[in-house]
Amino acid sequence: MINTDNLPNDLKSLESQIVELRLKMEDMEKKNPSNKLSMVVFSGDMDKILAAFVIATGAVAMGMEAVMFFTFWGTPVLRDKNKKPGQKDIMSKMFGAMLPKGTCEVKLSRMNMAGMGTAMMKSLMKKKNVASLEQMLEMAEELGVNIYVCEMSMDLMGFKREEMINYQNMTFCGVAKFLEEAKDSRIQLFI
Amino acid sequence: MINTDNLPNDLKSLESQIVELRLKMEDMEKKNPSNKLSMVVFSGDMDKILAAFVIATGAVAMGMEAVMFFTFWGTPVLRDKNKKPGQKDIMSKMFGAMLPKGTCEVKLSRMNMAGMGTAMMKSLMKKKNVASLEQMLEMAEELGVNIYVCEMSMDLMGFKREEMINYQNMTFCGVAKFLEEAKDSRIQLFI
Amino acid sequence: MINTDNLPNDLKSLESQIVELRLKMEDMEKKNPSNKLSMVVFSGDMDKILAAFVIATGAVAMGMEAVMFFTFWGTPVLRDKNKKPGQKDIMSKMFGAMLPKGTCEVKLSRMNMAGMGTAMMKSLMKKKNVASLEQMLEMAEELGVNIYVCEMSMDLMGFKREEMINYQNMTFCGVAKFLEEAKDSRIQLFI
Numbered sequence: 001m002i003n004t005d006n007l008p009n010d011l012k013s014l015e016s017q018i019v020e021l022r023l024k025m026e027d028m029e030k031k032n033p034s035n036k037l038s039m040v041v042f043s044g045d046m047d048k049i050l051a052a053f054v055i056a057t058g059a060v061a062m063g064m065e066a067v068m069f070f071t072f073w074g075t076p077v078l079r080d081k082n083k084k085p086g087q088k089d090i091m092s093k094m095f096g097a098m099l100p101k102g103t104c105e106v107k108l109s110r111m112n113m114a115g116m117g118t119a120m121m122k123s124l125m126k127k128k129n130v131a132s133l134e135q136m137l138e139m140a141e142e143l144g145v146n147i148y149v150c151e152m153s154m155d156l157m158g159f160k161r162e163e164m165i166n167y168q169n170m171t172f173c174g175v176a177k178f179l180e181e182a183k184d185s186r187i188q189l190f191i
Numbered sequence: 192m193i194n195t196d197n198l199p200n201d202l203k204s205l206e207s208q209i210v211e212l213r214l215k216m217e218d219m220e221k222k223n224p225s226n227k228l229s230m231v232v233f234s235g236d237m238d239k240i241l242a243a244f245v246i247a248t249g250a251v252a253m254g255m256e257a258v259m260f261f262t263f264w265g266t267p268v269l270r271d272k273n274k275k276p277g278q279k280d281i282m283s284k285m286f287g288a289m290l291p292k293g294t295c296e297v298k299l300s301r302m303n304m305a306g307m308g309t310a311m312m313k314s315l316m317k318k319k320n321v322a323s324l325e326q327m328l329e330m331a332e333e334l335g336v337n338i339y340v341c342e343m344s345m346d347l348m349g350f351k352r353e354e355m356i357n358y359q360n361m362t363f364c365g366v367a368k369f370l371e372e373a374k375d376s377r378i379q380l381f382i
Numbered sequence: 383m384i385n386t387d388n389l390p391n392d393l394k395s396l397e398s399q400i401v402e403l404r405l406k407m408e409d410m411e412k413k414n415p416s417n418k419l420s421m422v423v424f425s426g427d428m429d430k431i432l433a434a435f436v437i438a439t440g441a442v443a444m445g446m447e448a449v450m451f452f453t454f455w456g457t458p459v460l461r462d463k464n465k466k467p468g469q470k471d472i473m474s475k476m477f478g479a480m481l482p483k484g485t486c487e488v489k490l491s492r493m494n495m496a497g498m499g500t501a502m503m504k505s506l507m508k509k510k511n512v513a514s515l516e517q518m519l520e521m522a523e524e525l526g527v528n529i530y531v532c533e534m535s536m537d538l539m540g541f542k543r544e545e546m547i548n549y550q551n552m553t554f555c556g557v558a559k560f561l562e563e564a565k566d567s568r569i570q571l572f573i
Binding site for chain 2: 007008025029032035039054110111121125127128130186187189190
C-alpha cells in the first residue's frame with residue numbers, strides 16, 4: 001500500500017513554490033518594457049525631423065505608443081511663427097532671431113544650397129505625396145504622439161512656453177522624464 | 192491520522208495554476224526581443240557609414256542578427272556606380288548627379304577639406320588595416336547582414352531598383368518593416 | 383471513498399513541472415537587460431557631447447548604470463590639453479593638430495560662426511547654471527559613468543593612451559565590448 005502520510009506537506013510545499021514563481025514572474029513582467037517608442041529629437045534639420053515624425057507616426061499606426069523628446073536644435077522647430085513672446089533679454093532675442101521659427105523654416109542637413117535644395121525637397125515631397133512637416137505634426141497630434149520639450153533647452157535658448165505651438169500632448173520636462181520613458185520602451189532612438 | 196479527502200482537488204488546483212504560469216511565461220517569452228541589432232542608416236557620411244558597418248558586422252560576429260535600414264542620405268550610398276538607370280525626370284536626374292554614387296564617393300562628415308581629408312582617411316584606413324567601405328559591404332553580405340532600403344527615400348530621390356548594388360539580403364520596404372524589426376531587437380540605433 | 387493511489391506519482395509530476403518552469407524563468411531573467419544605458423558618442427560637437435553627458439549623468443542619478451563608448455570624432459574630446467604625446471608620424475601629427483584637444487576646444491554643430499556662437503553658448507550655459515563640459519566630465523567621473531574609448535579610432539587618428547585625460551573608469555576597447563554592454567542595456571543611443 002502507498003504511504004500518503006507526507007502528502008499534505010508535499011502539497012503545501014508545492015503550493016508555496018508556485019506562489020513564489022508567480023511573484024517572480026509578475027516582477028519580471030513589470031520590468032518588461034511597454035510597447036512604446038521613445039526618441040530624442042536633438043536635430044533641427046528638416047530631413048531628420050521628417051524622419052523622426054515618419055517613425056513616430058508609423059509606430060502609433062502599428063499600435064505602439066510614441067514619445068518624442070525635443071531638445072536643443074529640435075526645440076525651436078516647435079515654435080509658433082504667429083505667436084509673439086513677451087520681453088526678452090538680448091541673448092534670447094538673438095537666439096530667437098537666428099533659429100528657425102517653426103517647421104516651415106527648417107532646412108535640409110545637406111544640399112540646402114542657400115535654400116534651393118530645401119525648396120526642391122519640399123516640392124518633391126508634395127509631388128510624391130509625402131506629408132509636409134506641418135501635416136506630419138497635425139497627424140502626430142491626431143494619433144496621440146506625445147511631445148516632450150526639454151526645459152533646459154528652452155531656458156538656454158530663451159524660449160518661452162507661450163511661443164510654442166498648440167499641441168495637445170505637449171509636456172515641458174527634464175531629461176529624467178525622458179529616461180523614464182525610454183527605459184520603459186522597446187525602441188529608443190537619438191535623432 | 193491525516194485527512195486526505197481533499198487531496199485530489201488540491202492537486203487539480205495546483206496543476207491548473209502551473210498550466211496558467213506556463214502560458215504566461217510562454218507569452219512573455221514571445222514578447223522578449225531577439226538577439227538582434229536594428230539600425231537606421233540615415234546619414235550619407237563616410238565616417239558614419241563606416242561606423243554603421245563596423246557595428247553591424249561586429250554584431251553578427253558575436254552571434255547576433257543585424258538589420259540595416261538605409262534611408263534618406265544613406266540610400267544613394269547603395270547605388271552601383273556601374274549601373275545606368277533608365278529614363279528619369281529632371282528632378283531625379285539632378286538628385287542622381289548631386290548625390291554620391293556608391294560607397295566610393297561618400298565623404299567625411301567633417302574635415303572633408305575639398306576631398307583631401309576623406310582621401311587622407313582612406314589612406315590611413317588602408318595603412319591601419321581598417322576595411323574600406325567596399326570591403327565592409329562585402330563582409331556584411333557574406334556574414335548575412337540584412338539591408339533594408341527605404342522605399343519612400345528611393346521614391347523621393349528618384350532612384351530605381353535597377354540602379355542599386357547587387358546584395359543578397361537586400362529588401363525594399365517601408366518604415367513599418369523597420370519598426371517591426373526594431374521592436375524585436377535588443378539594440379536599436381539611429382546613425 | 384476517494385482513490386489516492388496515484389497521488390504520489392501526480393505529485394512528482396507536478397514537482398518536476400515546477401522545476402522546469404523555474405529553470406525557464408531563470409533563463410529568461412538572465413536574458414533580461416540590466417538597468418543600464420549604453421551610448422555611442424560618435425560626434426565631436428559640443429552640443430551633442432553636452433547632451434550625451436546630460437543623459438549619462440541623469441541616468442546614473444536615476445539609479446541606472448551608464449556606459450559611454452567614445453568613437454571617431456568623440457575620441458579627441460577625451461585628450462588632455464596639458465599632456466604631450468611622444469613621437470608621432472606626420473599623419474598622426476596632422477590629425478592631432480586639426481582635431482579639438484579636450485572638451486574646451488569643441489564647437490557647436492551649428493551656429494558656430496567662427497567660434498562666436500560657441501562662446502555665446504558657453505556664456506549662456508554659465509548664466510543659466512548649466513554645467514560646462516569640463517564640469518560634466520568631473521561629475522560623470524564622480525558618479526561612476528563608464529567611459530570606453532574605441533581602440534580603432536585611437537589607432538586611426540594616431541592618438542596615444544598617454545595623451546588622454548585621467549578618468550577613473552576609462553577602458554580602451556573595441557566594438558565587441560560596446561555591443562556586449564548595449565545588448566545588456568535598457569536604453570541604447572548613438573549620438
